[in-house]
């Protein structure tokens with residue numbers, strides 16, 4: 001699996017007084033198994049960008065290649081692309097509607113025309129992947145906690161066996177327990193080799209999990225690098241209303257105060273190790 005995004009632009013309401021240039025010459029390459037955090041403040045273009053990756057939006061100009069094939073070429077199978085690139089929308093629990101959790105997770109594969117047996121097998125596999133206890137499978141999804149509902153919604157997308165899983169703000173509105181549940185699911189999923197793109201407002205949330213951070217600002221892909229390399233730009237990030245993890249600031253303050261600490265530390269563990277080394 002690979003996705004090549006080549007200089008895409010997207011303009012909402014082109015030619016009207018509401019025209020909005022939401023993506024500006026965005027280019028990147030996404031490879032199998034990557035765990036990417038897509039960060040930016042409200043209105044920076046994150047949702048618009050991810051909706052291009054599974055063909056929900058068509059770029060005004062530029063190209064996207066999935067496994068080397070131009071998805072805008074005449075005759076390209078968009079339906080298949082949508083099953084390969086699974087999208088978990090914001091507040092996905094609003095789309096749970098079946099009477100039981102199990103039926104809800106079966107809905108996607110059923111829609112793909114798979115046999116009842118295959119749908120049920122996939123539902124079991126994906127509910128297992130998101131770590132939901134079997135005792136809940138035949139309960140109503142509405143009896144679950146916020147974190148559990150989100151996990152069911154993620155299982156619903158996983159049941160379609162996507163190669164890429166995109167999650168738009170999957171922890172929004174959850175309490176810390178629910179947030180930890182989601183990150184532990186994502187950590188388990190990454191071991192399966194699936195490519196994960198996590199959209200978030202919060203550097204703190206993604207910093208310790210992802211391998212790569214893409215920062216969007218006003219429709220431009222401003223940074224696309226490892227978390228450490230991105231956080232080296234913490235001053236520029238602040239200028240666009242974002243912040244590096246708190247640890248980055250603490251380590252920089254210590255450095256400025258004359259201590260020889262690792263200013264690239266982005267987890268509490270790395271910071272502790274670096275501080276202990278100088279004591």
Ligand SMILES: Nc1ncnc2c1ncn2[C@@H]1O[C@H](COP(=O)(O)OP(=O)(O)OP(=O)(O)O)[C@@H](O)[C@H]1O
Nearest residue numbers: 012013020022040041042043044045046047048049
């Ligand atoms: N349907 C639409 N019609 C017109 N403009 C839109 C539409 N959807 C988004 N926009 C505009 O395009 C820009 C990018 O929006 P987008 O939703 O992609 O940003 P975002 O980073 O996902 O924001 P959020 O974090 O709030 O979801 C914004 O200026 C937004 O107002």
